[in-house]
Structures are given as structure tokens and as C-alpha cells.
Amino acid sequence: MGDKRAVCLNCIDGRVQIPVIEWIKRECKVDHVDMITEPGPARVLAEQESAGQVESILKRIDISVEKHDSKGIAVVSHHDCAGNPADEQEKHNHLAQAVRFLRERYPGVTVLALYVDHRWDVKELSF
Secondary structure, three states: OOOOEEEEEEOOOHHHHHHHHHHHHHHOOOOEEEEEEOOOHHHHHHHOOOHHHHHHHHHHHHHHHHHOOOOEEEEEEEOOOOOOOOOHHHHHHHHHHHHHHHHHHOOOOEEEEEEEOOOOOEEEEOO
């Protein structure tokens, strides 16, 4: 029996790391969370202005899904993000677009959208 894993595409902001990891481990019932960090990752995938940045993210997700057998992908956005200074509604729009993109790219893998609010509470958004 191997360890259960998920992969998380999270912001580089250290304030969101622990709350997100704890939420994923608890709610997704996994032992480990592979962490990919990027400033404003949902915006990067939603806008896709930098093909190199998008490809880098996808290569790292591929490793987690293919080599570590991760069964889920979480994409995170958060309050007070320097990498994505948009308002909360725009951040939710970015999350929705990022989730759609990843669901198309990784059929059969669960993709979740998480938002971390001003109290550092993690909320799952449905898209």
C-alpha cells in the first residue's frame, strides 16, 4: 500500500502554505501534498500570457500525477496576493478558468479550486 498524494498549485506566499496543506490532507484524505508554487498561479493559468510559465507548471504537475500517482490537483488563490492583486471576484474567475483548463488537460484527475480568505481559512469553490 503506497502513500496517497495530491498536488497543489499554490502561491509562493508562505502565509498560505500550511493552511492549504492541512486542508488538503484532511479533506482529501491524502498523506502527502506535492507543492508547486508560483506567484498568482490561478491568474497564470487563466490568462496564459506566458507559454513558458504555463508549460513549467504543467511539467511539474505531470511529474506529480505520473510519477507520484497524485489523484487530485488543487489550485489556490488567496486574499492579499502580490502576484494577483485583483479583487476577490476576479480571483474567483481566474480560479474557474484555471480549473477548466486543468480538467481538460487531466481528465480523470479531480481538480479543486481553493480560496484562502483574510483569516487564512481555506474554502473550496465549486465550478
